[in-house]
Amino acid sequence: MKRLVALCLALLAVLALAACGGSDRSTDSATGGGGSSAPADDGAAREGGTLTIGAASGIPQLNPVLLGTAWEQVLVPLLWDGLTKLDRVGKVEPDLATSWRASADSKTWTFELRDGVRFSNGTALTSAEVVKALDYYLAPDTATQWKTALAPIKDVKADGPTQVVFTLKTPNVLLPNVLANIMVVDVASLKTINRDPAVTGPYKVSEFVPEDHVTLVRNDAYFGDPSPLDEIRLVKAADSTAAVTSLRSGDLDALWSIPSSDVAQLENDSSLTVVKPQITSQYVSWEYDMTTPPFDDVRVRKAVAYALDREAILKAAYYGQGQVSTTNTPLAENSSFFGGDLVEYDYDLDKAKQLFDAADVHSFTWWGVAGQYPEWNTSAQILQASLKKIGVTMKIQNTELSNWPAKFYPAGRSFPGLLVPNFQSFPPDPASQFGFLRAGRCECNWNNDEFESTIDEALGTADPGARQQLWNKAQELINQQVPIIAPVQSMTETATKRSVVGLWVDGGGAPHLERAALSAE
Amino acid sequence: MGRYVIIRVATSILMLVATSAVIFVVLRALPGDPVLTRLGTTQGVTPETIQRLRAELGIDRSVLAQYGSWIGGVLHGDLGRSYFNDFEVSSLVGKRIGATLELTIVSVLLATVVAVPVAIAASLRPHGAVDRIVSALSSLGMAFPPFVAAIFLLVVFSVQLGWLPARGFVSLADDPAENVRHLVLPSIAIATVAAPLVVRYLRAALVDALAAPFVRTAEGKGVPRARVVLHHALRNALLPALTSVGLIFGYTLGGAVLVEYVFGIPGLGSLAVESALKRDYAVLQSVVLLLCALFILATLTVDLAARGLDPRLRAVHSDG
Numbered sequence: 001m002k003r004l005v006a007l008c009l010a011l012l013a014v015l016a017l018a019a020c021g022g023s024d025r026s027t028d029s030a031t032g033g034g035g036s037s038a039p040a041d042d043g044a045a046r047e048g049g050t051l052t053i054g055a056a057s058g059i060p061q062l063n064p065v066l067l068g069t070a071w072e073q074v075l076v077p078l079l080w081d082g083l084t085k086l087d088r089v090g091k092v093e094p095d096l097a098t099s100w101r102a103s104a105d106s107k108t109w110t111f112e113l114r115d116g117v118r119f120s121n122g123t124a125l126t127s128a129e130v131v132k133a134l135d136y137y138l139a140p141d142t143a144t145q146w147k148t149a150l151a152p153i154k155d156v157k158a159d160g161p162t163q164v165v166f167t168l169k170t171p172n173v174l175l176p177n178v179l180a181n182i183m184v185v186d187v188a189s190l191k192t193i194n195r196d197p198a199v200t201g202p203y204k205v206s207e208f209v210p211e212d213h214v215t216l217v218r219n220d221a222y223f224g225d226p227s228p229l230d231e232i233r234l235v236k237a238a239d240s241t242a243a244v245t246s247l248r249s250g251d252l253d254a255l256w257s258i259p260s261s262d263v264a265q266l267e268n269d270s271s272l273t274v275v276k277p278q279i280t281s282q283y284v285s286w287e288y289d290m291t292t293p294p295f296d297d298v299r300v301r302k303a304v305a306y307a308l309d310r311e312a313i314l315k316a317a318y319y320g321q322g323q324v325s326t327t328n329t330p331l332a333e334n335s336s337f338f339g340g341d342l343v344e345y346d347y348d349l350d351k352a353k354q355l356f357d358a359a360d361v362h363s364f365t366w367w368g369v370a371g372q373y374p375e376w377n378t379s380a381q382i383l384q385a386s387l388k389k390i391g392v393t394m395k396i397q398n399t400e401l402s403n404w405p406a407k408f409y410p411a412g413r414s415f416p417g418l419l420v421p422n423f424q425s426f427p428p429d430p431a432s433q434f435g436f437l438r439a440g441r442c443e444c445n446w447n448n449d450e451f452e453s454t455i456d457e458a459l460g461t462a463d464p465g466a467r468q469q470l471w472n473k474a475q476e477l478i479n480q481q482v483p484i485i486a487p488v489q490s491m492t493e494t495a496t497k498r499s500v501v502g503l504w505v506d507g508g509g510a511p512h513l514e515r516a517a518l519s520a521e
Numbered sequence: 522m523g524r525y526v527i528i529r530v531a532t533s534i535l536m537l538v539a540t541s542a543v544i545f546v547v548l549r550a551l552p553g554d555p556v557l558t559r560l561g562t563t564q565g566v567t568p569e570t571i572q573r574l575r576a577e578l579g580i581d582r583s584v585l586a587q588y589g590s591w592i593g594g595v596l597h598g599d600l601g602r603s604y605f606n607d608f609e610v611s612s613l614v615g616k617r618i619g620a621t622l623e624l625t626i627v628s629v630l631l632a633t634v635v636a637v638p639v640a641i642a643a644s645l646r647p648h649g650a651v652d653r654i655v656s657a658l659s660s661l662g663m664a665f666p667p668f669v670a671a672i673f674l675l676v677v678f679s680v681q682l683g684w685l686p687a688r689g690f691v692s693l694a695d696d697p698a699e700n701v702r703h704l705v706l707p708s709i710a711i712a713t714v715a716a717p718l719v720v721r722y723l724r725a726a727l728v729d730a731l732a733a734p735f736v737r738t739a740e741g742k743g744v745p746r747a748r749v750v751l752h753h754a755l756r757n758a759l760l761p762a763l764t765s766v767g768l769i770f771g772y773t774l775g776g777a778v779l780v781e782y783v784f785g786i787p788g789l790g791s792l793a794v795e796s797a798l799k800r801d802y803a804v805l806q807s808v809v810l811l812l813c814a815l816f817i818l819a820t821l822t823v824d825l826a827a828r829g830l831d832p833r834l835r836a837v838h839s840d841g
Contacts, residue, residue: 054688058795060559060605060606060799061605061606061607062606068559068560068561068563069561140570141570141573143560143563143566143570143574144563144565145563145564145565146565147563147564147565147566148564148565151565194606194607194608195608209616209617209787210603210605210606210608210613211791211792211795212617212785212787212791213787235688235689235785236785237688237785238688238782238783238784238785238791242675242687242688242783242785245675245676245679245680245687246687246688246785248680249679249680249683249686249687250683251679251686251687251688251689399552400552400553400798401558401798402552402553402554402555402557402558402798402799402800403552403553403554405554405557405558405560405562406554406557409557409560409562410560410562410564410566410567410568410571411564412567412568422562436564440565441564441565442564443562
C-alpha cells in the first residue's frame with residue numbers, strides 16, 4: 001500500500017511539475033493591436049531562435065521537382081534556389097544566375113551563374129549541374145507540375161562552367177519568370193533527397209519525419225546573407241481546428257492557411273497578425289468537359305456563369321476572404337494585367353434560364369470532395385438552390401480526395417455532365433495564369449486555336465504594352481468562351497504571433513520565411 | 522505447460538496470418554488511387570505516366586501477387602517502401618513506434634494506478650454507495666470516446682489555462698521534462714477510458730476473493746482488515762485481473778491512434794491515419810499488421826504469464 005501511495009504522490013508531483021513548466025507561455029494582450037493585412041514588420045529582429053510554423057497538412061516528401069501539395073511550397077525557397085527568383089510583387093531577380101540575355105528572336109537564352117555556390121553536400125554548382133537538373137525536369141517520366149511551363153524548351157546546354165544556354169521551340173520573352181519556379185537540385189544525390197537533401201538555400205534539413213515535421217537549421221554554406229533564425233520547424237496539426245488551437249495556445253509561432261471562418265477572429269486577437277498576399281494569384285476553378293454534352297455548348301457554360309451568386313459564395317463559403325470574379329476570368333481585378341473588353345456575368349437567373357432552355361439542359365452533377373474543402377460544398381449548395389429556382393437540377397456528389405480525380409484527371413479524359421470544383425494557384429504573371437487553360441493542360445479540354453496563337457504571340461512579344469494587348473485578347477476569349485467557371489479569387493492567409501517579423505506571403509499563398517526572424521522584445 | 526505454450530503460440534501465428542490477409546483485402550477493396558493522390562492533379566501528366574507510376578509501385582498487379590510479394594517481404598524483414606517518399610516502412614515505423622509505445626505504457630500504468638485503489642474501495646462493500654458511484658462513473662468512462670476526452674483536456678489545460686502543450690512530442694532522451702509535459706494530457710485522455718475497464722475487472726475479482734473461505738479464515742484468525750484486503754484478497758484478485766490487461770493494452774493502443782492524431786503526436790496512429798487518407802497501402806498495411814501483432818503479443822504474454830503464476834489455471838488445462 002505504501003508503494004501505491006508513493007506512486008500516486010509521484011504522479012501528482014509530475015502533474016504539478018508539468019503545470020509549472022507551462023507557465024512560461026502567456027498571451028500578452030498588451031502588445032499590438034488587431035490583425036494586419038500587411039506583411040509582418042521586418043524591424044526589431046534578433047539573431048537566432050527557433051520558429052515553429054504549422055499547417056493542417058503534412059509534408060510527404062522533400063523533392064521540389066515533385067511537389068504535390070501547396071504546403072510543400074513553403075520549403076522551396078528555404079532549401080533551394082532557381083536561376084532566378086520573384087520578389088514580393090512578382091518582379092524577377094537574380095538568384096543562382098547573376099545575369100541573363102536573350103537572342104533577338106527570344107529563342108536562345110544565356111544565363112551566367114553565380115560564382116562559388118556549393119550544395120550542402122559540397123558539390124560545386126556548375127552549368128553541368130544546372131543542365132542535369134533541367135533534364136530531370138524535362139524527362140518524360142518526371143511527373144512535375146512545371147512540365148507545361150517548361151514545354152517550350154527544346155534543349156539546355158552548358159557553355160563553359162558558368163554559362164547555361166536554353167534553346168526554345170518558340171520565342172518566350174518571359175523565360176526568366178518561368179525559371180524562378182524551377183529549383184536546381186543535385187541530380188546525383190536524388191536517391192537521398194528525402195533523408196539528407198543537398199541544398200543551396202539559406203537552410204538545410206536536420207530532421208524529416210514524413211507527414212509530421214521537418215526541422216531546418218541554418219545552412220552556413222549559403223551564398224547569401226546568413227539566415228536570421230537558428231532553426232525552423234514545420235509541423236503538422238491534426239486538422240484546421242487543432243492548428244488554430246495550437247496557435248492560440250502558443251505552441252505555434254505561425255500557422256499557414258488559416259481557415260476562412262477564423263480569419264476575422266484571429267485578426268481581432270491582439271497577440272496575432274494575419275498576413276495576406278499583396279496581390280492574390282489564386283482562383284477557384286470549376287471545370288467541366290468542353291468536348292462532351294452538355295458543357296460542349298457555350299450557352300450552358302454561360303448559363304452556369306449567370307446562375308452563380310458570386311457574392312453569396314464569397315460571403316458564405318469563403319467568409320469574404322477574396323474577391324468575386326464577375327468577368328469569370330482567372331486574374332483578379334487589382335492585377336496590373338487585368339484588362340480587355342469583358343462581359344460581366346452578374347447573378348441573373350432569367351438569363352440563365354433562357355440559356356439552359358435554349359440548350360435544352362435541365363440537369364448535371366457536381367463532383368466534389370467530402371470533408372476536406374467545406375467551402376466547395378457550401379458553394380455547391382448555393383448554386384444548387386439557385387438552379388432549382390429555374391427548374392435545373394444539380395445533383396451533389398462528394399467523394400474522398402483519393403478517389404476524386406479518377407473521374408476527370410488527367411487532361412484529355414471525358415467526363416460528361418460533371419461540374420468539378422478545384423482551385424488554382426500560380427505565379428501572378430498572365431503566362432502562368434492563362435497557361436493552365438492551354439490545350440492539353442486543363443482538364444476542361446479546351447482547345448481554341450485563337451487562344452493558343454494569342455498566348456504564343458504574347459510570349460514572343462518583347463514590348464510590354466503590345467504584350468498587354470495580347471493578354472487582354474486572351475482574357476476576352478476566356479470571358480466569351482467560359483472554359484471554366486471562376487467564381488472567386490480566394491486567398492490563403494498565414495497568422496503569426498506578433499513576435500514573428502519578416503514573414504511575407506506570395507500571391508499563391510505560400511509563406512516566405514527566408515528572412516523571417518523573432519523580434520527582440 | 523509446454524504443450525499449452527506451443528498451441529497458444531501457434532494459434533497466435535495463425536491469427537496473425539489471417540489478420541494480414543484480411544487487412545490486405547480490405548485495404549484493396551477501398552476506392553481510391555495512391556498514384557492520383559500523389560499527383561494531386563499535377564498538370565502535364567499523361568495517362569502513360571500514370572500507368573508507369575502504378576507499375577513502379579507494383580499496384581498494377583493482381584491482388585494475390587501483391588499480397589504474396591508483401592508477405593514474402595515481411596517474412597524477410599522488409600515491410601516495403603512508402604509510395605509517397607520512398608522511405609522504408611520500417612524506417613517510418615522506427616521513427617514513430619517509440620511515441621506510441623511510451624504513450625500506451627504510460628496510459629496503462631496511469632490507468633492501473635488510478636483503478637486499483639478505486640476498485641478496492643468499491644469492492645469493500647458490494648452494492649454500497651461507493652460501489653454504485655464507481656459503477657456509474659466507470660460506465661460513463663467506458664462510454665466516453667478517448668478523443669472527446671482529449672479535446673476536452675486540450676481546450677481546458679492548453680487553450681484556457683495554458684499549462685500544457687496542445688500538440689507535439691519530445692522524446693525522453695531529448696528532454697525528459699518536456700517529454701512528461703507533452704505526455705500528461707494524452708495519457709490522461711486514454712487512461713480516462715482504460716481505467717474503468719481495469720476497475721471493472723479488478724472489482725469483480727476482488728468481490729469474489731473477499732467472499733472466499735481463505736479470507737474468512739484470515740479474518741477469523743484476527744488478521745487486520747487492511748492486511749486481509751491488500752495481502753490476501755488483492756494478491757489473489759490480481760491474477761484473474763491480469764488476463765484483462767492484454768485486452769486493455771489493445772484497447773489503449775486503439776485509443777492511442779485517435780489521441781495521437783488530436784495531439785499531433787508522431788506515433789503509429791498518426792502514421793496509420795495519414796496513410797489511410799492517401800491510400801499509401803505499403804505503409805498502412807504494415808502499420809495495421811504491426812498494431813495487430815502488438816495486440817496479439819500482449820494477449821499471448823499475459824495469458825502465458827497468468828498461467829505461469831496461477832497454479833489453478835495450470836491445473837484446469839492439465840485436467841483438460
